[in-house]
Amino acid sequence: MTEPGYTLFETAIGLCAIAWGEAGIIGAQLPEGDAARSRARLARRFPDAREAPPPPAVSRAIAEIVALIAGEPRDLHAIQLDMAGVPDFHQKVYQVARAILPGETLTYGEVAKRIGEPGASQAVGQALGKNPFPIIIPCHRVLAAGGKTGGFSANGGVETKFRLLTIERARTSAEPTLFDGDSAFGFAAPPRQKSRSG
Structure with a gap:
């Protein structure tokens, strides 16, 4: 370069x-x-x-x-990133976020646990809000607990976050969707087992 x-x-x-x-x-x-x-x-x-x-x-x-x-x-x-000037805590958060694959998500709390600082969910959210490398470090794949969006600092805010997650076919909650079982979607669930009584 x-x-x-x-x-x-x-x-x-x-x-x-x-x-x-x-x-x-x-x-x-x-x-x-x-x-x-x-x-x-x-x-x-x-x-x-x-x-x-x-x-x-x-x-x-x-x-x-x-x-x-x-x-x-x-x-x-x-993609080689220049992290000069990025605080150590933020670098740890970004390392975990960067490991989240397309179509997958973590919560702020899960990221905090993975960096060895459970209870630092709010600090994780602040670090992601200052992410200088959006998309390359996929902060849009980190959600609040219960599948809630959490914040997103990019132009368009949460709408942009959901647009990116939709493109990646990410599941944002454990609730069933209309597309479960449809192999065209990355979050297709296996068919349900019939109960023994039925």
Whole structure:
């Protein structure tokens, strides 16, 4: 990677952005409504970065992100992130969140337990709210207890979060859905066993 740069790119949910530096990706951004707003936010977040054609590693990352948002299963672990300046607690939270596969979810409490800090659900939520790498670190896959959405700091808020979860065919609660048993959906449940009395 070279000097700090950024680029905007189209996805199934709108115009996203990615910024890079010498040590890897320094940030990602979900749609802000239009290109002007996206560029303005990028300028605030990364004042040293200039809009530029992405280097090959960033182009590959963009292709993977576009495919994931289009509903294709993708594992974004190979994308190199520059975590310089990210607090240690946040890095632990992001490591757990990054391990959640498309179509799966965890609660804030489950993430807190996995980092060895049960009871830190609120701090987990705050860390995810400051996630500089949305989609690459899939904070949208972390929900509040009972399948409630929790917050989402991206433009569009919870609506954007649910849109991403719907694209990934994620189950957001244990309640049965109209699609249980339909093999076209990733959360298809096995057929129910008949009771012995019936």
